[in-house]
């Protein structure tokens with residue numbers, strides 16, 4: 001059966017419903033929402049003075065009316081212990097989304113924990129420990145005592161290098177300024193942990209080292225620039241599905257020509273055209289389809305490069321544009337250095353770039369014209385460069401990132417309206433931590449060390465490597481073996497005898513075992529291997545701050561209770577610190593114990609004031625109270641002042657032509673093409689018939705941690721899809737929905753075949769990070785010189801396992817494309 005919601009009637013939001021500011025906690029875009037709550041024994045009426053909208057709801061509303069909500073935006077949740085109706089709906093007045101929702105954000109309410117309506121009952125309500133051969137509930141004091149004792153024992157034995165940490169570094173759910181500061185102060189302040197990795201990559205490094213090394217911070221423009229640009233260059237971003245309302249609310253208007261007035265206001269008499277777009281992606285995405293439908297085919301160029309060859313395309317663009325003199329010489333002279341050096345080193349002919357990328361020389365030439373050829377009247381063409389995971393998790397990350405920034409600098413498109421060279425972003429951002437300088441560069445390849453048997457204890461914060469890391473098949477094998485050793489040892493002591501229990505654990509660790517602690521909101525796949533689960537409160541269940549892809553910072557206000565005993569991550573970190581301090585004192589290690597002082601926070605606001613407010617640039621102007629006043633439009637970081645009751649922000653970075661370096665100049669970089677760079681990738685490409693490109697889909701959020709218990713999503717996506725060309729399917733005798741095994745020397749996994757006419761022969765695309773089929777199993781351990789993973793360049797074989805199983809038979813396999 002295809003999923004039906006079975007709702008025919010919803011309560012009207014009463015006039016006096018409480019109202020909260022909410023930033024959608026899923027993707028980077030950070031759309032504004034409002035949460036409305038009111039007691040379950042009340043509801044509003046149709047008369048204008050009886051409902052929150054203040055209109056007569058007995059009358060038919062217009063097609064675009066904001067005066068409604070969908071069943072997915074409704075739930076019943078607890079607030080201060082009472083059941084309350086809740087509606088979480090897009091905010092018309094938020095400049096980010098102007099009232100748009102998405103298939104993810106418009107479900108925030110139904111993805112909330114509700115005992116009354118049975119949603120997300122998978123949420124962790126109590127700390128859980130491995131006891132008597134299974135995970136069993138306990139209290140915080142008990143769980144944290146065990147965590148602290150084992151962690152201290154490991155540090156006593158191996159030093160702080162024996163403590164391994166995996167932690168988010170982002171904003172939104174599973175992150176935020178409060179929580180990155182909590183974990184940061186614990187691991188980088190109280191301790192100097194070196195064997196730490198970030199949630200989405202196996203080391204503690206930057207995804208975009210190069211742009212930072214060049215002096216160009218990666219979130220340098222504002223969403224309005226996408227409306228002002230003459231040309232958008234979109235590299236490895238499938239924005240319709242992954243940065244949805246940024247695309248719909250800021251790109252599409254430009255492509256349709258409806259942001260012309262904004263352009264006229266900004267640029268005056270200069271020729272103003274409808275925006276055009278160049279998309280660099282080996283695959284035809286629905287983003288490209290949507291651009292064509294909205295801009296017309298003439299306004300869209302899809303450069304379907306061979307996987308991993310972006311770098312040489314960018315070098316060819318630079319070479320051609322410079323040869324035509326379409327560079328911004330005044331800007332280059334005033335604000336940059338090493339242009340000539342980089343230009344000479346990166347010189348490559350159109351023909352050579354065409355050969356490597358699989359494009360034609362004409363395509364490269366024409367796209368270069370769209371990027372930089374002066375407009376009529378010799379006006380400068382304004383081009384915005386945006387990139388995401390097709391570049392970041394692509395071949396030769398560092399140089400490819402640099403080569404694109406080279407181009408933006410050379411054409412004078414950083415710090416100017418209608419420009420920018422930016423990450424599109426993943427989650428929101430929310431990084432606030434003490435210095436990580438001790439980690440070094442390149443940072444430790446943490447997964448590899450864990451697989452080599454290093455470390456004795458592993459703290460995991462809101463990440464599920466079993467689904468989302470590279471070389472996942474082999475990672476899971478060793479991780480399970482090591483954590484099982486500790487589980488078996490824990491069965492030899494009685495749990496209540498704490499000294500005996502800790503001894504048994506430490507003995508197993510000495511033999512190569514690993515003790516693992518998972519801080520999460522639901523049971524996870526890696527959690528199956530862990531010994532302690534600590535239940536976190538998530539967005540909406542605590543106050544939480546973050547910023548979006550244009551550095552727009554907001555406070556999501558707490559609108560409901562967390563499930564059971566769950567606590568905000570910042571406070572979990574603080575309580576771990578408190579317990580470590582206590583245990584160290586008990587052991588007579590007073591000096592070391594004192595390093596764990598300063599964690600007496602009672603609320604997440606305490607963590608915010610200690611962290612962001614006390615340490616971040618402009619943080620002194622920012623408090624919860626002020627953020628509440630700034631509402632869903634917040635301000636753009638960094639804050640520069642507090643004036644007339646408002647936080648003053650920064651619309652664009654580098655608008656003064658000064659960059660992040662000692663002399664204020666941005667540096668061009670030499671970025672010669674050097675083929676597939678990560679170890680083993682070229683051999684893999686030669687050996688296996690299929691490209692296993694991988695990434696995201698509109699309906700699924702990340703590793704499906706909430707979706708896995710949401711029937712709407714699981715009904716559509718019981719197994720991860722693999723998009724395949726129909727001719728390739730015929731060759732392998734595959735029908736739509738069949739289960740296939742995807743395999744290579746790294747491991748194997750499974751997926752459901754989705755026929756895709758636009759897919760190139762031998763080029764597949766598989767949904768990443770899915771609970772019922774993990775593409776990471778076949779992604780090799782290959783990384784770049786700074787340990788940035790290369791998830792996207794993966795090759796393997798495909799073979800049939802079974803006909804479409806029962807749960808797949810009802811699915812539609814229609815094309816995702818639409819026509820205007």
Ligand SMILES: Nc1nc2c(c(=O)[nH]1)N[C@H]1C(S)=C(S)[C@@H](COP(=O)(O)OP(=O)(O)OC[C@H]3O[C@@H](n4cnc5c(=O)[nH]c(N)nc54)[C@H](O)[C@@H]3O)O[C@H]1N2
Pocket residue numbers: 173174175199200201389393426461462463464465468469470519520521522524536537538539569694695701702703704705706768769775776779791792
């Ligand atoms: N093959 C392949 N692999 C990839 C990628 C790819 O493109 N291809 N992309 C990479 C990228 S960009 C990313 S971001 C990663 C994602 O990898 P992960 O970060 O591992 O996955 P997520 O699903 O984002 O979240 C992990 C966990 O956070 C928990 N969580 C949610 N909210 C909270 C909270 O408030 N507190 C706590 N403590 N936990 C919470 C969820 O329950 C979930 O179990 O995957 C990476 N891996």
Ligand SMILES: Nc1nc2c(c(=O)[nH]1)N[C@H]1C(S)=C(S)[C@@H](COP(=O)(O)OP(=O)(O)OC[C@H]3O[C@@H](n4cnc5c(=O)[nH]c(N)nc54)[C@H](O)[C@@H]3O)O[C@H]1N2
Pocket residue numbers: 027028104235236237238239241242243280281282283285305306307308309310388389390391394395425426427693694695696697698699700701702703765792793
């Ligand atoms: N619906 C939804 N939205 C999300 C997420 C989600 O899970 N679901 N996750 C969020 C997160 S954490 C992130 S990081 C972002 C990621 O956002 P995106 O980067 O837009 O998403 P991906 O699907 O990982 O990859 C984008 C594109 O890279 C292309 N690609 C693959 N190889 C290459 C290559 O060699 N060159 C180029 N130029 N392109 C290539 C793929 O074909 C794919 O279309 O999405 C965020 N938004």
Ligand code: SF4
Pocket residue numbers: 024025026027028029030031097100101102103104105106243244245246
């Ligand atoms: S586009 Fe992103 S932030 Fe906006 S509603 Fe959708 S998931 Fe949330």
Ligand SMILES: [Mo]
Pocket residue numbers: 200426427
């Ligand atoms: Mo991400």
